[in-house]
Amino acid sequence: MAGQSERHYNDIDWVVSHLYASGVYAGLQTFDGGIRVWICDRHYCKWADHSIPTARPHHSGLIESWTAEAALWLHKQALRLFPGSDYAGRNTGSRERNPVSRPSCRRPQ
Numbered sequence: 001m002a003g004q005s006e007r008h009y010n011d012i013d014w015v016v017s018h019l020y021a022s023g024v025y026a027g028l029q030t031f032d033g034g035i036r037v038w039i040c041d042r043h044y045c046k047w048a049d050h051s052i053p054t055a056r057p058h059h060s061g062l063i064e065s066w067t068a069e070a071a072l073w074l075h076k077q078a079l080r081l082f083p084g085s086d087y088a089g090r091n092t093g094s095r096e097r098n099p100v101s102r103p104s105c106r107r108p109q
Contacts, residue, residue: 014071036052
């Protein structure tokens with residue numbers, strides 16, 4: 001989908017806030033090797049994670065590069081995992097809406 005919203009796909013604040021508003025959870029965490037990004041539904045039935053190494057050659061845009069990478073990864077995963085979500089509908093033009101998850105898909109504790 002071309003247009004103004006395309007600029008937001010690499011903005012971590014925009015992507016995470018719009019995912020959350022659509023009932024899709026996402027997060028970032030640090031570890032020795034870099035940053036881990038994750039996305040899931042509220043019952044953890046559908047989820048994915050991705051590691052972004054931060055041990056890269058130093059340059060002035062380092063923070064912008066990993067945040068943009070994380071935002072774009074979250075955006076792509078949201079469209080793949082939750083095609084019926086409000087987030088996907090707003091960003092693909094799809095009119096079909098399905099709940100992000102159903103309580104029956106809960107994993108055993």
